[in-house]
Amino acid sequence: MRKKNVIGVKNLKLYQKNPEKVRFTSRVKSVREKEDCDLVTLEESWFYPEGGGQPHDEGTINGKKVLDVFVEEGEMYHKLSAYSGLTLHMPVDCVIEEKVRWDYSVQHTAQHVLTAVLSDQHGVNTVSFHMGAVHATIDTDRSVTWETLKEVEGKVNDLIREDLKVLAYYRDAYSLKDLPLRKAVSVEEDIRIIQIGQLDYCGCGGTHVESLKDLRLFKVIQVENYKGGSRIYYKAGDRAFRHLDEEEEILSLLKEELEVNLDALPFHVRRLKEEKEEYKKTAEVFSRRLAEEMVKGYQEDVVVLALEEEDDFLKTLGAEMMKKNKIGVFYREDGRVFVFTGKRTSAKLLLSGLKEEFRFRGGGGDTMVQGFIELAEERKPFVSKLYDRLLSLEL
Numbered sequence: 263m264r265k266k267n268v269i270g271v272k273n274l275k276l277y278q279k280n281p282e283k284v285r286f287t288s289r290v291k292s293v294r295e296k297e298d299c300d301l302v303t304l305e306e307s308w309f310y311p312e313g314g315g316q317p318h319d320e321g322t323i324n325g326k327k328v329l330d331v332f333v334e335e336g337e338m339y340h341k342l343s344a345y346s347g348l349t350l351h352m353p354v355d356c357v358i359e360e361k362v363r364w365d366y367s368v369q370h371t372a373q374h375v376l377t378a379v380l381s382d383q384h385g386v387n388t389v390s391f392h393m394g395a396v397h398a399t400i401d402t403d404r405s406v407t408w409e410t411l412k413e414v415e416g417k418v419n420d421l422i423r424e425d426l427k428v429l430a431y432y433r434d435a436y437s438l439k440d441l442p443l444r445k446a447v448s449v450e451e452d453i454r455i456i457q458i459g460q461l462d463y464c465g466c467g468g469t470h471v472e473s474l475k476d477l478r479l480f481k482v483i484q485v486e487n488y489k490g491g492s493r494i495y496y497k498a499g500d501r502a503f504r505h506l507d508e509e510e511e512i513l514s515l516l517k518e519e520l521e522v523n524l525d526a527l528p529f530h531v532r533r534l535k536e537e538k539e540e541y542k543k544t545a546e547v548f549s550r551r552l553a554e555e556m557v558k559g560y561q562e563d564v565v566v567l568a569l570e571e572e573d574d575f576l577k578t579l580g581a582e583m584m585k586k587n588k589i590g591v592f593y594r595e596d597g598r599v600f601v602f603t604g605k606r607t608s609a610k611l612l613l614s615g616l617k618e619e620f621r622f623r624g625g626g627g628d629t630m631v632q633g634f635i636e637l638a639e640e641r642k643p644f645v646s647k648l649y650d651r652l653l654s655l656e657l
């Protein structure tokens with residue numbers, strides 16, 4: 263039945279007719295030499311051209327790497343690096359990278375099943391599908407929770423265990439009525455139908471595996487909000503197993519690093535976070551006390567000092583200065599400057615004009631300004647100018 267239909271189809275894409283064909287010979291039909299590449303057409307090609315969310319096949323033509331395969335105005339172009347050496351009518355040996363084709367076929371077939379389960383059991387429709395060397399994603403019209411996706415994942419794995427068959431056959435528009443197509447098709451004839459058991463009927467031109475057992479394992483990896491719906495990341499087959507291996511490796515490292523068992527890991531990490539918060543609070547208390555003591559030690563009302571301390575501490579110190587109604591200018595070797603004036607005078611006004619005179623990047627308000635002097639040679643003149651201005655103020 264399947265074979266009879268295939269023979270009747272005109273202009274058939276060869277990768278659809280013989281998906282198992284990954285080595286073939288052909289002749290060069292045309293070569294278009296461009297600045298940085300050669301675009302080659304062949305008398306016959308079993309390469310899969312990019313389309314429908316699925317990337318193009320990888321492989322070689324006479325040993326030269328095929329960089330892209332695409333269809334334009336009814337011709338299939340194979341992109342190779344410039345000076346490919348291919349000439350008109352030249353016989354060529356072509357190799358399609360079998361592993362890559364298989365991987366894409368696995369991810370693509372998994373997408374059909376994922377889309378079908380989401381739609382049939384949760385009323386969520388797939389809007390688009392993207393696949394690359396690392397990620398395969400679908401975008402949905404409604405947002406889906408992680409819990410729902412774990413349920414869906416279980417159902418997809420059940421269907422893999424049931425080993426539904428994946429059929430490919432051709433229909434014309436008038437003979438489509440008996441098929442429960444998931445989505446209307448836009449072409450009139452030679453419509454390629456992909457049927458997965460009784461689960462899914464789709465018009466599709468991509469490559470697929472022949473039965474669901476080839477998917478082996480399905481994992482939803484991640485979900486994020488996307489355009490009012492969700493973007494769902496998934497992996498099937500070897501990708502899914504590799505993902506589990508990677509996670510296992512990361513967990514082993516964590517277990518070793520933290521010296522705890524797997525089941526104790528979440529509690530241990532939570533405790534670490536809590537401890538960190540406590541240490542942070544304690545550190546803040548000590549910083550404030552240190553700042554208080556330092557401010558007590560300053561005899562003058564206006565203090566201009568080079569201090570090699572972190573931003574947070576300089577801010578704490580500044581806050582203490584302002585509390586005691588003192589003015590503080592603190593600067594560091596790296597060009598960082600803090601000016602605390604509190605209510606004594608306007609920090610913004612104090613610095614007015616200096617931004618233009620020196621390369622000072624920063625900002626603030628009336629009580630405090632912070633910034634950065636880019637050029638090392640401008641740092642000292644900037645600070646002395648600021649000091650002069652402070653002295654001339656009648657505070």
Ligand SMILES: [Zn+2]
Binds near residue numbers: 374456466
């Ligand atoms: Zn498909």
